[in-house]
Amino acid sequence: MRRRYYGGRRRWEFVGMTRRELYGLLTGIIIFALASLLPLVNTGYGLSLGVTIAMYTVLSTSWALFSGPTHYISLATAAFFGLGMYVVGGGLEMYPFPILILIAAGVGAVLAGFIGIATLRLSGVYFVIFTLGLAELIRQLVTWGQTTLGTSSGLYVLTNIDEKMIYWQLLVLAAFVYLIGWWINRSKLGFALRIIGNDEKVAAHSGINTALVKVLLFMVSGSIAAVTGALLAPRWTYIEPTIAFSPMLSFLVVIMALIGGAHRLWGPVLGVVPFALVWDLITAKFPNQTALMLGIAFLLIVYAIPHGFIGLGEKYWAKYKVWRDRA
Amino acid sequence: MNKFSFHKPLITGVAIAAMAVSISAVSAETIKIGASAPKTGPLAGGSTVSYWPNVKLWVEQVNARGGIKLKSGKAKIELIEYDDRTNPGEAIKNIQRLATQDKVDFILAPYGTGFNLATAPIFAKFNYPLITHTAITDKIDVLTKRYPNIFFTLGSTTAFSVSVVNILKKMRADGKIGSRVAMVNVADAFGIEMANAARPVFKKEGFEIVYDKSYPLGSPDLSPVIRGAKASKPDAFVAWSYPPDTFGLTAQAKVQGLNVKAYYTAVATAFPAFGGKFGKAAEGILGAGGINPDEAAMKKYFAAHRKVTGKTPDYWASGMVYATFQILEKAIEGVGTKDRKAVINYIKNNAFKTVMGPIKFKNQNNEKFWTVGQWQGGKFYGVSSTGRPGAKSINAKPKW
């Protein structure tokens, strides 16, 4: 791995990392270490919430890997997620679980590659709705395929994988996503992505194969979503297309990422955690007005925090810097 | 416009809603019961008819009696309910929360096959009895071996499809219909399993399936389906359908004059809304489930349900849901404590009198259940069962 090019203040280095990056890495390791202890402390409700948070963290972060820098809002997460689930649901009797995870990754990447190539000419809202439509198409085809070819079984995922295992697997996946994200950010690929996100024409005229970069990133993102679906299949035990390919999932992933801030690697998780907690609090406290309360909470967030939590943080950080420089 | 002025009404709204949430009064001895099922999302339509009113009814009735009888005295029920928004992840979390945060004594089974299966591991882990009321599966054997605490009351997919075939066989034997069957199904796990189970049985019994198609869940227009079925000139029409399409198919069949002597739609045929919508036209329509509404216990249940919830129960799942609550109640009283393991054992080894008739589990499975019902004179009567008495005779469906 080569060193990042715009060092600026490269006063202190450790295997090619700046002091800031090293601190970031250490913080990350500590957070992950702490997070991985959760199942030892609480195997009940806390763990359930942990699985939910870990799942959305992976999905939102991998979504933001592609959509953050390029500003292409993809609503196809459910398609990858559902396919991953179906790979496990359909193949459990034939292959061991780890192999299925790999297959899910491959299927996700291939599908994302196709979507990527197909959507090169689309932009803005057309891309958004295209991905939504495609996810629905896949769901319809899976449903139809299940009807015409399917046997009555194959949708039950009866394994010995318990919630603890799922949680740890998700954590490993999350760590993997962060590492990939970090690596992309400091590689030429990440630099190219940022240029594309700023101005695609300039990117092309600087020699960047914009199509290739976008498709590659989309494949990474789709593959991760498929693996997430595969990992969660044992938790749901019984898979139906309406539930595996729920469009609500795609929307939630986008919304959590945006609430956190999609332009930083660690942005989405800042959206996922409070969102999941508030969501949960509302479910617990307002069982009969869940939808209403969620809507209200939602609007409060949208209007009070226009640029996500990251945007909020950056605003105050900038203010602090002004104040510090003055002092 | 002042940037924040539009927040005020919202905040007021939150405050009002917060106040509106009632806080259950805590008496000296209580028994905490948890419930989680959809109040929103795709399955909410079903659960608000068959599930939630029964929860309300049962809790009110028990508390009006002074509570559940324990050895230490009567314990009133303190209910904790959650909305799973028809999302399995949410359902799992809710059950976990009930078990570990709220530390409830017992949990009522969730609504729908998928949700019962998704949460079964948690019920098992914390030794809660899971008396399902709306789970139909062919994996009963596997699941009961895996989870010693799960109980099935509604039967298996095969039993349901076989009894439909048997009814048609009987009608054919009586000379009411011929051998031509048009079969359609909703392209969802339920519809697919049913159709797959029925197909070989029809063939074996010498029926000719002249039309065999599926349609996606949420099809806005089912007229091509009915048109296709009608064109195949069937003697009987069988649809493994879900609530919205049960209504849609029947409306189309009526308008297009699909006149068959045996007309069957699956889930929601037993809903009061079905009878309400189609009125006289519902006469003679066959559907999944059924009860004996003329039985005294059932009549009493219907009256109480109407009085407490203001709604008519449906003629199938409602009674079953209520029956499972009765089983739980009697099992707790039989044991006399909140000991969940003992309650599970009690359920396994005893017979229970319920609104649906006596229920006794064999290998955690109730083998006596209604499978097919028919609208007769404005009520939905059970006409076929696996060993329930009181089945009405089957009428040929009149023309629309």
Add this chain to the structure above:
Amino acid sequence: MTEVTALSIQNVSKNFGGLVAVDQMTFDVMEHEVVGLIGPNGSGKTTMLNLISGFLKLSSGQVGVFGKSITGRSANRIARRGIARTFQLVRMLPSMTVRENVAAGGVFGYQRYWGVELDRRTNFVIEQVGLGGKDAMPVVALTYIDQKRVELARALISDPQLILLDEWLAGLNPKEMEIGIKLINELRFEGRTLIIVEHYMDAIRSLCDRCIVMNSGAKIAEGSPHEVLSDPEVVRAYLGDNDA
């Protein structure tokens, strides 16, 4: 001057629906030559540049760079072949610093740098275009001429074989214009091959070795700045038929 053809344009046309924006253009640019592409508004100059850089796909004709065809190639492959450009309306990468904006041109272009080399090269061109000391600034905070400098630096950093400047001097005040002309002049003495689209005739006169005049998408004159600017047809094209 060695006579190597840097760019050769043969019968290049572009139509938008029924409208012919560029009509059968043919010309060559020699290595180390500075060519001015001039003509009245709407004569197709910018379209011509867009066709060379791959911004637009050409309808017919051939384009070659140093004897190799780049006809119909996409913009990124043309950039890799050594053609860099600036845009008529400045295109910054708004969320990035000056340094990153400049570096953007040097990672994937004709000469590709990364790591320390990129650092060194970026420093060099930033100094060259006169942006020294401003490299950590966000580009949105820059003055107009500094933004133009960023674009020029972004084009220069990959050491391209041919640079297309699309009205690079437009919108500058007289003082800035002087600086700008000086900058381009330096590039000229460096021996760079340039195509300049410009309205400002004094700049054309002082900078260009040769001029190509376009009108209604077609070439109407070619020669030294002095020659073409005194050509009656060119004068007519600029002033309209009535005045000729």
Add this chain to the structure above:
Amino acid sequence: MDIIIIGMLLGGAYALMAMGLQLQYGVARIMNLANGEMLVAGSFAAFWIFTGYQYSPVLSIVIVAPLAFGANWLIYKIFMRPLVKRAKSEGQLEVDSILSTFGQSFILVGLMLALFGGEYFSYSYLEEPFEIMGEAYELNRIIAFLFSAVLCGSLYFWLNRTRLGLTFRAVSVNAEAAGLVGINVPRAAALAFGIGGAVTASGGALLSMFLTFDASVGVIFTMKALVIVIMGGVRDIRGTILIAFVLGLAETAVASLIDPGLTLAAAYFLFIIILLFRPEGLFGRRSV
């Protein structure tokens, strides 16, 4: 032949679902994810008026439409306008309006749930056979179709022939330029959003005659409407209308001739094909 008639009837229903969204997106630039909930709200109103007061769902439009207009106009003024003001780019507005209307859709679901409960609603009104060329069709579908056709026609005429309509089209083509020539863009956008909402809710009232609905079903309508509007090209109502009918015909043809199981798959397949060959929708103009 009956495929064409059924397809047209279905197309009419789709047009009712999508036209309102087209006005809201095309003119006011709000991708309204609460569109389906507004439609269901119209259905509930019609249901309530029909079962409670025995007034025809068709007549209920007289009440539903102005109420929905008012409600949507307010929604625009209170919720959407601040977003339009603070948005620096069209992309930012898109993101913000997705987030905001997503929240609104939850609130609407919650309100309807509180008011009407969560069960399925269905009633019979004019559920009688009506014969066209020897084949029976549902009378209420035909009435909905006629209404839809009238609505399409009058909207199209109004957009093309009246002053306000022209204003809308100008805003839809280029809001900035429209502002420069003296059009009050915020006012036009608020009006368009309100009218769009009114059209959607009226559509809901008509559709309730033959569709079973419940409080949480809105998202299905939203998705259908989004797909239709995008396929047609967001800036032209002709596209929306045409696609609604094309989709209706295509779905019916597939259901009747190939397999009913593939109806929705066919719809989305068509959607993807159209976008692959015309990335800006059928009537979209490519911006160069």
